[in-house]
Amino acid sequence: MSLSHILAKPELQTDVFACRQAITQVLVAVSKGEDTSLLTPQMVKHLASNDLVIKKLACLYLEKCANQKNEDLLLALNTLLKDCADPNPTIRGLALKTLCSLRDAELMQYSLKPLKLALQDQSAYVRRIAVMSCARIYKSLPLVIDDLGLVDLLYGMLRDSDPIVVVNCLHALNEILHSEGGVVVNRKIAYHLLNKLEELTEWGVATVMDVLTNYKPKSENEVFEIMNILDKFLGHSNSAVVEATFKVFLHLSKDLPHIKTEIFKRIKPSLVSFLNAGNPEVCFMILTFIDENILPESGDLFADDIKSFFCKQKEPVYLKVKKLKIIPMIASEDKVKNALDELMMLSKDHSIEVAQNAIFAIGKIAVKHNCHLGTCISRLVSLFHLNVDYISSSVLQVLKSLDIDQLGELEKIFHGLEQCAEVIQDPEGLCAMFWLLGEYGEHIDDAPYMLEDYSEKLGELCDTGVKLHLLSACVKLFAKRPAECQDTLGKLLEFLMIEEKDCDVQERARFYFHLLQKDVEYTKRLVLSR
Amino acid sequence: MLSECILVSSKGEVLVDKQFRQDVCKSSSGGFIAKVKGDSAARIPPHFMEGDIHYYYIKRSGVYFVATTKGTEVSSILVIEILSRVYHLCKDFCGVINTDTIKANMVLIYELLGEVLDFGYAQLMSASKLKPYVQSEPVLVKSEGTQDVMVPGLFGLERRVAPSHAADKPVIRSRQDQEKRNNEIFVDIVERVTAVVDADGSLSRAEVSGQVNMKSFLAGAPVIKMGLSEDLTITKGKQKGYNKVQMDDCSFHPSIDLKEFDNNRVLGIKPTEGELVVMTYHIGGENLINLPFRLTHRIEFSSTRNLELHLKLRCELAPSAHAVNVGLKIHVPRETGRITQQFSCPGQSAILKQEEKCMLWQIKRIEGGSEAASRFMLISQDKKLLNSEEVGPATLDFELSNHVCSGLKVRFLRVFEREHSYLPQRWIRYITVPDNYLFKLATTE
Helix, strand or coil: CCHHHHHHCHHHCCHHHHHHHHHHHHHHHHHCCCCHHHHHHHHHHHHHCHHHHHHHHHHHHHHHCCCCCCCHHHHHHHHHHHHCCCHHHHHHHHHHHHHCCCCCCCHCCCCCCHHHHHCCCCCCCHHHHHHHHHHHHHHHHHHHHHHHHHHHHHHHCCCCCHHHHHHHHHHHHHHHHHHHCCCCCHHHHHHHHHHHHHHHCCHHHHHHHHHCCCCCCCHHHHHHHHHHHHHHHCCCHHHHHHHHHHHHHHCCCCCCCCHHHHHHHHHHHHHHHHHHHCCEEEEEEHHHHHHHHHHCCCCCHHHHHHHHHHHCCCCCCCHHHHHHHHHHHCCCCHHHHHHHHHHHHHHHHHHHHHHHHHHHHHHHHHCHHHHHHHHHHHHHHHHHCCCHHHHHHHHHHHHHHHCCCCCCHHHHHHHHHHHHCCCCCHHHHHHHHHHHHHHCCCCCCCCCHHHHHHHCCCCCCCCCCHHHHHHHHHHHHCCCCCHHHHHHHHHHHHHHHHHCCCCHHHHHHHHHHHHHHHHHHHHHHHHHHH | CCCCCEECCCCHHHHHHHHCCCCCCCCCCHHHEEECCCCCCCHCCEEEEEEEEEEEEEECHHHHHHEEEEECCCCCCHHHHHHHHHHHHHHHHHCCCCHHHHHCCCCHHHHHHHHHHHEEEEECCCCCHHHHHHCCCCCCCCCCCCEEEECCCCHCCEEEECCCCHHCCCCCHHHHHCCCCCCEEEEEEEEEEEEECCCCCCCCCCCCEEEEEEEEEECCCEEEEEEEEECEECCCCCCCCCCCCCCCCCECCCEECCCHHHHHCEEECCCCCCCEEEEEEEEHHHCCCCCEEEEEEEECCCCCCCCEEEEEECCCCCCCCCCEEEEEECCCCEEEEEEEEEEEEEEEEEECCCCCCCEEEEEEEEECCCCEEEEEEEEECCCCCHHHHHHEEEEEEEEEEECCCCCEEEEEEEEEEEEECCCCCEEEEEEEEEEEECCCCCCCC
16 A cells, blocks of 8 residues: 555544554655655645644654655645744744754745744743754855844853753854854853853763863963863763863963873873773774874873773774774883783784784884883794784784894794795785895795795786895895805796786896896895895 | 764664754765675774765664764764763663664654754753653563563572563653552662683783662652662772772762762662663772682693693682573684583583684583583694694683672662652662683693
């Protein structure tokens, strides 16, 4: 049975529940994208229903289908205008909201009179909607705002008794005055808002904080006065309020740099409790906040709380990866061991992303705390035993990035390299392995033979970067151990110059060949210079 | 300011789509669904951009709560907090949130979204204040019967235990329900335990995060006095005082009266309709916590060159407590092809999950003071020797009822209404779940 048949049934006039069901079906059809324009006249009739739920559903339908033909909507106009004067404030508010959402410029002209009346309505509920509707009107009819003097009216309504009306005025003014930089906050308004803070909802508090970042205090005393009032919000249970308060504090203390450390110290317990609270999305957002705002200036702040940054088993992958990126930045020297234990455990995780990021994190710690370089290398090398391709590949990439000059450390790596050869398949891993073979090849017995193996399998290697690294490694090793590598290098150059299809690789091979032809000793010195 | 709020099921079906500003094109939900389809869903961060639209989402009970905005002036943290609150409101009004209940309560949710976010800005978001403006009635989706269950207790007396879904009814009562006022209060003390135990049995990390939740079905807004353990101390000490309940720090909901807390540990609460988090607390420090489970393990090579794993999981609690749905997930070497098992008692099962390279040992129920033991044989796929170092760590999952690690107890709960006080029907639950309960099996270097 089609929807228009359902809507035309006579029972719908008397049976409220059946009527609600029918209209819900229409709404489902709309959300699926079906064209319901033929049903609009019938839906509009339900706007006049006595049942509030049916009225609301009909208004919802109008909002969704507001870009349809005018004649149908004209029918709605009368009902809505009548409802704007209804004794029930819920109905007045609903009608005004719907009227201002119609998006048709002609129709919206009719909404201006009820809007002006509603701004002074007795009921706070209606005033809240009226203020937000000013912003709605501004979107469609920007010029009307000046005609009606709404900006001044809204500034006046900042003194309204209802806290939500006040906050809505701030929102509306911010939208209307957006091109001028938002609401203008002078001393009177700032203090009025500060006094109102206790009455506001937490969302209102966050809005007022945002607005206060536009205010410039006149003296240092004033700065401290305001900070005293706002201090308790740094410990609020809603992280949005804490963030907004932090931003205000940063703004207020722009000219007083020594206060910044104090502010960081005061906000730290809140942030740590959010991390422990168990809401993964909020935790992720707080980590991003810490990363952007606090770590660049005060990396050691969280050193004692590093355990709050460790991963938990059920967390989603994105959260674990984020934590792994931050742990190296906050690990202080005495906490390195704890951090390494945790990272080693995660580097064996079955999720590839988590394992890779854990290994990269170990590398970052090795770079940041040079005294622990030896420990880090031992731990990394132990991962070769697992014989897992992505783990070994990540370890090689990290080892490539480290600056290792002690032979003792290097020897740990060499044994592992030989194990890797069977396992590594991915381009980044191969590049890293070739680089290590070239760089430290003079200490590794089997280096020339490993490179020889790979050059024979050149046909299987497809990646340009891999081939280039292989070539560089062979040339470097030739410079260090000429006798063993001459043959391999010769064959490799010949193959690359004649049969290689990739231009970059061919060019590089030719370059090396000509260089070697001209002056072997010079080439050796060139390749070995760091 | 949010442009729209969309609820999407985990299968990619749009359940509710509420536009606030009409500045985002109709295909915005399609953009979100395309991104989170498939198993890469857990990798997508809660905030991402597609084209010029910012998407924010939280995932709860298999349903995505999504918000979109245009423009960069909106704080991401604010949007996520708004979405969290929208989820709690829907839960207060509908009871339980899953795909079926949302479909059944679509009209109610549209009404809620229309009231709480006007033009994309947050208005009133507390359940009790919203109630006068919401006309729709919640539709309850039927599950099993709602009879109270009789459970044998001590001395042959039976205790009444409310089935768990009695507390799942919507807190905001519909018109019909208001006539039959049950004076009931549900108090849940939920603790999440984090523990990391090294291979030699020593505790390397232990913390507890706890929450006292209250769900009040009392009519009106009487004052409730809840008394907590008298020996509760709040210090950052390292040693546990004898028989004391000790916590590092705690915070209370702003509306709670703390006048009598310092002396008698009594809280004055004025519960409004809806769920209320009365108190959150945190206990850190390895010495302060009695862990509920201990695992002893032995790994050795058998005569046939397979790995033998002996595990014994002991529940160290009083016999009145028990744990259900206990699962131990152990990482196994990659070459493991199959496992064989031997259990000490019935009610256990084990499976090998090849894709995740782990073995799941499940025990339906462990009583306090008892243990579950088993012997597993890990058999290699291609006759390669298995690496014993690859065994572990083992993560434990369980639901522990009637016990909390901190020992916190609710001494009494009394309603004070005008001149007289009375005892409402009180359902108090103590629940412990693990946040991260880990046993390391192999020794690290």
